[in-house]
Amino acid sequence: xxxxxxxxxxxxxxxxxxxxxxxxxxxxxxxxxxxxxxxxxxxxxxxxxxxxxxxxxxxxxxxxxxxxxxxxxxxxxxxxxxxxxxxxxxxxxxxxxxxxxxxxxxxxxxxxxxxxxxxxxxxxxxxxxxxxxxxxxxxxxxxxxxxxxxxxxxxxxxxxxxxxxxxxxxxxxxxxxxxx
Amino acid sequence: xxxxxxxxxxxxxxxxxxxxxxxxxxxxxxxxxxxxxxxxxxxxxxxxxxxxxxxxxxxxxxxxxxxxxxxxxxxxxxxxxxxxxxxxxxxxxxxxxxxxxxxxxxxxxxxxxxxxxxxxxxxxxxxxxxxxxxxxxxxxxxxxxxxx
Numbered sequence: 160x161x162x163x164x165x166x167x168x169x170x171x172x173x174x175x176x177x178x179x180x181x182x183x184x185x186x187x188x189x190x191x192x193x194x195x196x197x198x199x200x201x202x203x204x205x206x207x208x209x210x211x212x213x214x215x216x217x218x219x220x221x222x223x224x225x226x227x228x229x230x231x232x233x234x235x236x237x238x239x240x241x242x243x244x245x246x247x248x249x250x251x252x253x254x255x256x257x258x259x260x261x262x263x264x265x266x267x268x269x270x271x272x273x274x275x276x277x278x279x280x281x282x283x284x285x286x287x288x289x290x291x292x293x294x295x296x297x298x299x300x301x302x303x304x305x306x307x308x309x310x311x312x313x314x315x316x317x318x319x320x321x322x323x324x325x326x327x328x329x330x331x332x333x334x335x336x337x338x339x
Numbered sequence: 340x341x342x343x344x345x346x347x348x349x350x351x352x353x354x355x356x357x358x359x360x361x362x363x364x365x366x367x368x369x370x371x372x373x374x375x376x377x378x379x380x381x382x383x384x385x386x387x388x389x390x391x392x393x394x395x396x397x398x399x400x401x402x403x404x405x406x407x408x409x410x411x412x413x414x415x416x417x418x419x420x421x422x423x424x425x426x427x428x429x430x431x432x433x434x435x436x437x438x439x440x441x442x443x444x445x446x447x448x449x450x451x452x453x454x455x456x457x458x459x460x461x462x463x464x465x466x467x468x469x470x471x472x473x474x475x476x477x478x479x480x481x482x483x484x485x486x487x
Contacts, residue, residue: 183401272389
């Protein structure tokens with residue numbers, strides 16, 4: 160992990176000096192994670208791909224503004240988060256209830272458990288779902304999540320813990336079936 | 340320490356310090372409710388990991404890809420091109436202004452020459468007239484005849 164951080168920092172430094180190949184390498188390294196994070200947030204593959212593209216392009220243009228090149232990942236996710244929520248705000252009016260189900264294409268998720276998880280995630284609010292995505296699927300620490308989301312660590316924990324409680328209840332029947 | 344002080348979600352998610360972990364691990368064996376809570380959190384997190392990660396349908400375009408190369412008209416928007424354009428315009432303007440001022444100088448010189456020639460001619464005429472009057476007076480004094 161430390162080695163990886165050093166590598167990211169080095170690539171950012173090279174990219175800042177105009178080494179486009181160094182940035183291409185950063186894109187290759189992070190694209191799958193960013194795409195999956197955005198996919199679970201916006202529930203549409205084409206939108207997720209467009210947002211990913213936009214996030215990487217904006218990150219490239221803003222590289223000189225990155226204070227700590229060692230935190231490229233969290234900074235990139237912050238940009239992706241802004242892009243995603245900008246789209247989500249355009250999509251639905253303020254205060255609208257979250258969708259009952261996720262919209263990710265089901266034919267690509269054939270396993271029953273995976274479908275149940277997808278559905279359960281779709282029942283969370285956008286903020287709760289994002290907290291789960293960043294922690295459980297992307298492995299960010301609380302302080303990194305606070306940086307990405309632009310809110311205090313206490314808010315991050317509150318969203319995440321509420322989401323985990325809701326998921327526990329929603330997933331209980333599936334879990335019990337699996338255990339039976 | 341009461342059970343509420345143990346954050347089992349943070350424990351399961353790897354967010355506790357080493358000291359906090361040790362305290363929690365020392366407490367759990369004697370507390371069934373805490374063990375049960377931890378088990379639920381772990382089960383939920385494990386279940387969540389069943390969600391498959393997807394491959395992007397297409398790779399993200401690199402900034403070096405052709406799609407990001409500027410079109411021909413976008414070259415006009417480049418700062419270097421704009422600067423070159425300004426310099427070229429300045430050179431042309433300078434050339435035009437220089438040519439105009441040379442023409443002005445030439446015109447002023449011509450005017451001055453014409454004026455100088457006219458002055459000289461005027462002086463000559465004046466001098467000739469003065470000579471004529473002087474000669475006429477002398478002729479009148481000598482002959483008593485006044486020339487017109």
